Amino acid sequence: MMTNGSPPRRTITALVQDKPGVLNRISSMFRRRGFNIASLAVGHSEEADLSRMTFVVEGDDSTVEQMTKHLHKLIDVIRVSDISDQNIVSRELALIKVKSNVQTRSEIMQIVNVFRAHIVDVAPDSLIVEVSGNEDKVDSLHELLKSFGVVEVMRTGTIAINRGAGSRSKRAGRVDWGEASSV
């Protein structure tokens, strides 16, 4: 799922309190310390009152370590995991509005089928493609559709989860930097 060129990207997940202002605390910390977020996705977790966030961040190892530590330092953040090197499933959802007409429609549909994407709306001069997959797959489809004329793209940002039975809210959630915790 890495894109080409620097800086390297890492995937971090966090279990956080579902309270007003928590997103502000997190984004404020990233801004203040000059950390780069490539994408950020937030949603409810399996536990009431807790949300789970997936960050795709940019930076070298020591920068990413600092990010995870400062994230964990926030009182409303319960668990932080850098799962980049683990066996994970990562997905992004995108809605892509493409120009189309009678001549191009079937060609677009063929491409959409190859990507196992869907057409979710058809208008006389455009259609909307729904695609999910890792970031590279979404990028590739977007690239291919550009030749028809992409009107608008809406992407959710990556969400990621570990394969296997473990839950990140329970036992497996600690970042492995020895013994770091909150302050």
Place this chain on the structure above:
Amino acid sequence: MKMTGSQMVCESLIREGVDVIFGLPGGAILPLYQTLPEFPQLRHILVRHEQGAAHAADGYARVTGRPGIAWATSGPGATNLITGIATAQMDSIPMVVVTGQVARAAIGSDAFQETDTTGITLPITKHNYLVMDTEEIPRIIKEAFHIASTGRPGPVLVDIPKDVLQEEAEFEYPDSIDVPGYKPTLEGHPAQIKRAARVIAESERPVILAGHGIIFSGAYDELRELAEKAQIPVITTLLGISSFPDDHVLCVGMPGMHGMAYASKAIEDADLLIALGMRFDDRITGKPSAFAIRSRKIHIDIDPSEIGKNIPVDVPIVGDLKRVLRKLNKMVKPATHLEWIQHIDRLKREHPSMYIRPTDKLLPQFIINQLSKATEGRAVIVTGVGQHQMWAAQHYMFKDPQTFVSSGGSGAMGYEVAGAMGAKVGAPDRVVWSVAGDGGFQMTMAELATMVENRINVKFAIINNSFLGMVRQWQEFFYQKSYVATQYTHNPDFVKLAEAFGMLGLRVSDKTQVMPAIEQAMSYDGPALIDFVVEEEENVYPMIPAGQSIHSLIEEPRPEEVVAR
């Protein structure tokens, strides 16, 4: 039991052991103030400006180790606290700040005296709360004290809308705390502690860099035991001053930008740095890539995010210093490091940074030296920020823990006035001297009235050079003496000013009068001020310019015989 939100705040503060509040009322917080007479255990000190309340709470916390309390109203009341809260955050000072807020229904409407206080203070507090339910007050106050005073301490702000203060609800003070995202690591990792002991045993030229964390943890005896057992010289950071006695044979003083040359050189020559409760601030490291390149580093700190932040570390240990050092001291082997200590002694002789040149003129360094003698190194010294702060750090010989009170990370001029007020309230039995700059003093001097009113017996030594001295020094060194906007050509008469406030005021411009004036101020029963009219263009030496390494060290020019001494 049913209580109003205001009663809940007061009752909760009492349960947390609070005795003093520094504050200033206003519309939104008025319900809380009107409840105060029901709680005579809470002493309220009415300040003249909310910045004074925040600095006083900070000074109180620094000498007692307990959270200082500041109250202010919404809007300008809250924004006036900001400098004080940011100062506490940078120096990890436990504080619980309560601000009034406009009523819930008015929040977001740009109501009169409405400010987004939790938004503004978000990056300068350890945590903050906007209380939207009266029944939540006890839990939130308990959490606020817990978060402020444990782990790496820091300020916590609780913003309470006026109608939340007025409303009634059932009061139940929780016995326990449940903050799942906040569990400070206290015990260091055993394998890492063992590794640290091994690395210390392998070292021939170790130094300890003792920081503020020693004071927070109260690890004075443990630090001393480590130093003495393995004969390791101790360097103290600015805020680590008073964590180790200055007159101890192993004490090497403060390093860095205006630190002792021999301390900075010892760091440069060391093969091991043992960094305890400090954060490799740029005033110490200068140029991080050239800092202590010959040494391995052991870094023990309670905040994992400080480890590896500025300087790469070989042995990281996250934990409470007192607990970690107790374990480490058991494993550390006795050593002598005779050659290394002789090397540092030689550095001390060759680079006498404590040198005060003989002259009839009134030098600031001499004043601090005399103050140190007059108080036998046992006073609480509160400073502002700038030249006088560095001279105080260099020339006062601190003997007791927790006696140096200064705005370090934030560098807030003006801290010296209300910071000293809070320190005296926190340590009423100690002599408290504020070593002030004429610039900083004038930023916050309104609190002199608070001190006279409340009989808070602080003594002020204004190091008056009619300049913003440190900035002037930078202009002299780096801007060809172009003194832009640093000279006060018409300072007030500080003696008359003191008298106007109802204090004793003295002026000293002659060296021979320094000691008599200090003694007169100390024997006076009440706050007193000495206006020391000093050499205007005196510089602080040594100096390592910002962002530079030890190789750019500038030392005070001195006569040959002193070098040869």
